[in-house]
Amino acid sequence: MTVNERAVWATLITFPLVGAVYFAVVLTRAAEMPVDEVSWVVPMIWAMGLLIGMVILGTIAASIATAIAAEARGETAELEEGDVRDKQIELLGDARAYQLSGFGGLAAIILLMVGAEPFWVANTLFLSGILTGMLAAGIKIRAYRNGL
């Protein structure tokens, strides 16, 4: 498994987790008070930081675990760098997921047209970003397992 593939797995696990926690926090706040008083900015900055940080840490942890497991079996760990195939899979996943992010942008523009609260617009965009990231990771995992 290459470093890129581990990062994709880390994304596939991190995005739904962080997304679920973020929306649980923000939506419970929104249920308790008017949405224009909900402070969503700080939680979202945290969530974005966690998305990036956890993918990096997850990738490193997975690499270390692989190395330890290989040592335990008395083999040398194979930690491959990415190659042309990784690059192609990366392109494919991001390209195909792009269409979903287009719908998110359109939904946000329509919300802005009808004068929705910034809270709903920003969270629609954030949700579509999380879903796009998950879709891209899913397409990449499928390509890793079933070939391009």
Add this chain to the structure above:
Amino acid sequence: MEFSQRHTLVGTAISIVAMLTYLTILVARAVTDGLPLAEVAWQGPMLWCVGLGGALYAVAFAVMRAQHRGQRVSDERTERIDVQAEFAASGITGLAVLAAIVMLALDVDAFWVANTLLIVSWLGSLAGAAVAIDAYRGGLDK
């Protein structure tokens, strides 16, 4: 000219015309009514330009597809071009979404947020189209 190359060129032309029409309407409204740009009613023109542009593209696509009836219109090469173009567009569209979220966090007027989303996403699709057009002219493996 093959089908996928033609529909990329025609789609790009339609999208540029639609966007220029939209921006012209906004500026014209601002100038003739003596309003600041951000207070112009942008919702109607945006819906019309995006809707009409999309409909025109759908019709053009259907006509061109009918002209190529019975032929294979996609192969491994057009697939690869498609993926590279969408990849180029996806990066810039991601920036548009992030920029819009930051603007919302700073409580910027809806006019600017919506138009940033529209125009930057449009620039993204234009960058994708440029990659595709270049690749059709033989530049895929440069």
